[in-house]
Amino acid sequence: MTAERKGPLIVAVGSGKGGVGKSTLTANLAIALAKKGVKVGLVDADIYGPSQPVIFGTQGQKPQAEGNKPIPLDSKYGVPHLSMGHLVAPGKALAWRGPMAAGALGQLVEAHWAADTEVLLIDLPPGTGDVQLTMVQKFKPAGAVLVSTPQDLALIDAARAGQLFDTAGVPIIGLVENMSGYACPSCGEVSDPFGAGGVEAAAERLELPFLGRIPLDMAIRQGSDAGEPPAAGDGAMAEPFLAIADKVQAWISARS
Numbered sequence: 001m002t003a004e005r006k007g008p009l010i011v012a013v014g015s016g017k018g019g020v021g022k023s024t025l026t027a028n029l030a031i032a033l034a035k036k037g038v039k040v041g042l043v044d045a046d047i048y049g050p051s052q053p054v055i056f057g058t059q060g061q062k063p064q065a066e067g068n069k070p071i072p073l074d075s076k077y078g079v080p081h082l083s084m085g086h087l088v089a090p091g092k093a094l095a096w097r098g099p100m101a102a103g104a105l106g107q108l109v110e111a112h113w114a115a116d117t118e119v120l121l122i123d124l125p126p127g128t129g130d131v132q133l134t135m136v137q138k139f140k141p142a143g144a145v146l147v148s149t150p151q152d153l154a155l156i157d158a159a160r161a162g163q164l165f166d167t168a169g170v171p172i173i174g175l176v177e178n179m180s181g182y183a184c185p186s187c188g189e190v191s192d193p194f195g196a197g198g199v200e201a202a203a204e205r206l207e208l209p210f211l212g213r214i215p216l217d218m219a220i221r222q223g224s225d226a227g228e229p230p231a232a233g234d235g236a237m238a239e240p241f242l243a244i245a246d247k248v249q250a251w252i253s254a255r256s
């Protein structure tokens with residue numbers, strides 16, 4: 001009972017609000033870590049809007065099972081992954097209550113991950129509800145990354161998500177600002193539809209590390225929709241994810 005949980009280090013990626021880019025960050029962070037030689041797996045725990053099958057281009061695939069445990073799906077980006085989206089028919093909404101959802105998610109976390117998996121990234125559902133709390137309490141992530149857009153409302157929610165991890169005793173690795181700065185494709189002028197710098201200022205206020213910012217760029221959305229995540233390429237849009245992965249990797253190394 002008192003034995004430490006064996007297996008990969010769990011790192012949760014959370015956000016206070018939906019639509020701020022949590023799934024985009026989780027997928028690209030996983031790919032960036034894999035590029036750096038880290039053995040990484042990914043669980044898409046976002047039961048209400050699983051998007052990892054689309055981002056990885058594995059929608060429609062069904063994981064095999066061995067015993068009662070699902071076998072993660074391979075991806076061409078070196079990141080085995082499992083998503084609720086692989087288990088339900090596309091377009092079908094899941095109307096599960098907290099305990100049922102938490103049970104199903106537990107199966108994904110405790111799936112047949114390769115024995116040498118070092119890090120398991122978990123794409124949590126947005127917000128601070130039951131499922132998030134159960135996940136965090138049951139699987140006790142080693143750390144959490146929080147993502148937010150820079151505007152005040154998203155930041156207030158992000159701070160609330162931070163409290164959820166705090167309450168559960170999960171250290172926050174740092175904050176990421178997504179959708180910061182938009183370069184107009186025709187004139188190149190940079191504007192800030194959601195403001196800029198808000199997340200870095202919030203990190204300072206909350207005395208948490210700031211891990212970096214990802215610009216609002218059409219290539220990121222297009223790549224995600226096409227199953228070609230930007231971190232996998234060698235274009236400019238891979239850079240911010242690689243820089244964030246450096247910091248997460250440093251945090252992981254400092255821990256072990």
Ligand SMILES: Nc1ncnc2c1ncn2[C@@H]1O[C@H](COP(=O)(O)OP(=O)(O)OP(=O)(O)O)[C@@H](O)[C@H]1O
Pocket residue numbers: 015017018019020021022023024025046049051125126178179180214215216217218219220221222224225
């Ligand atoms: N930096 C960015 N630039 C352009 N588009 C982005 C960026 N980040 C995310 N997007 C797009 O915004 C949409 C929402 O992103 P994503 O699904 O990652 O958010 P989320 O926080 O996981 O949302 P939810 O958990 O509510 O499903 C997607 O279409 C994604 O491609």
